Amino acid sequence: MIDPTLHNTEEILRLLQLEQLDTDRYRGQSHFMGSPNVFGGQVLGQSLHAAGVTVPGRRVHSLHSLFILPGNLKLPIEYEVERVRDGGSFSTRRVVATQEGKRIFVMSASFQQEEEGLSHQKPMPPTRDPDTLESSIVKWKQSASSGRRPFQPVPVDFRADHAGDIYDGHDGKPSKQVWTKSPLALPDDALTHETLFAYVSDYGFLWTSLQPHGIRMGDPRLQIASLDHTIWFHRPFRMDEWLLFAMDSPNASGGRGLCLAHVYNRKGELVATMAQEGLIRLREKRA
Template sequence: MPSIMSTALYNTQEVLHLLKIEQIAPDRFIGQSHFMGSPNVFGGQALGQALYAAGLTVPERRPHSLHALFILPGDHRLPIEYEVERVRDGGTFSTRRVVATQEGRRMFVMSASFQTTEDGLSHQKAAPPRHDPHTVPSTLAQWHDSSIKTGSPFNPAPVDFRIDRDAVAKSANGNPALKQVWTRAPQIDDDAPLLHESLFAYTSDYGLLWTALQPHDVRITDPRLQIASLDHTIWFHRPFRMDDWLLFSIESPNASGGRGLCIAHVYTQDGTLVATITQEGLIRLREKRAGA
């Protein structure tokens, strides 16, 4: 099985390069895309690039929340223009609004809030029971090996994924809509917090919605399935690095109306809660046409 550092598995440097978008004018940026197996732009890429653009206008403060809407699918062959609006700069908080467009069409909007680092009251939701990530097989490596055996395409990722199925089985109490996934990027030489936060935003769109399919025994490969991100929110609680292990503890509390809602609490290996994510997405099952 390929090791954690196998270059066949990872495109970390490519993604980091994509996130460092080019400034073309005051508060205007251009980002490129890459192929993820679909002609559409990966939603996590828009999240990461928009956060990076907004963060460049608030270098002295850290993001504490972002709220995004996916309006139209983007074309991965075309550049994306990000325009940042400086909504407000207060004594402690800064607010930014980012609009992403392709060929004049708005495809994505995001509001983000940044805060000066300060001390305050502190508590957190306890981390769930979990295994040491080093004892959990690499799901990314399994996907890679399966693609070799079947001859199907394999798309590398910037982080490893390790689904801790045994931990979920012991604590689910009959709830089928739970998932625990360990993630870690290969070593990142750049210590800039904004780059790690933007890579986190990119990674946060990987497979979150799949948890909403679990109670219905629907697989992501089901030809009837139409799945897409609709909106996405991240709250950043505490500092982290993407080249350290992070546990995504995911639950889907609801699916209805052709949509699924998922919530993820993200912990470091020692159980510190560093972020919370919510995402609602389209999970529509299209009926097969007669004679198809």
């Protein structure tokens, strides 16, 4: 049993399963996360699901996406998949997400049949065992009563191996390490793990670029939004086993912040790499 006041894993798994409207056309719903806009990770995960169900027998190895317009929580989202190509080893899909006929998100994804090949990786950085770390979820719920930010249940546990939590470290460095795992055992279906990964990958990622500037969530001057998001999947993984997100921000300029992440399993295998650029615009308060 999981605590429903902390985790909504089953709800999110259902949310990522889309209703099929027609051939290569799907519809998804949204859920409230404390903002009037649709959570970017939700659109990312639903788009990956829409593309993935059209490529049986092949696993996603990369996706590249652009956030175009904020999504409206009150409206369903329609996803249309274009089957760009099915080759001998790779398949390419393009997904367009719309609301009321307007494009809010586009994604290109590539899928590959399983094969062996040359292998090397960037080593896993030193980190503490997740079982020795306190859950960030419990701290979020406790801090919600102070008015810092409203608490909403999340589908996974987060444990930060740095001073602070997944949203803001306290040491001023443009980097952080966060362990993540589903509190529920998940089915063996690879697409389930990959879509949940995509959903979770948007949690607190962009905030890494704010840490050197002492800006935290809730700052009234801040306008923040994801602009693009890329994931490369290197090796199989499970979301119900601990994954370490080692994040850093190599640059911020022009009102944008760039963030990178290498994701490792508990054995130290590099399972994915992510990149995201987002708007981090500071606006002066009006008198």
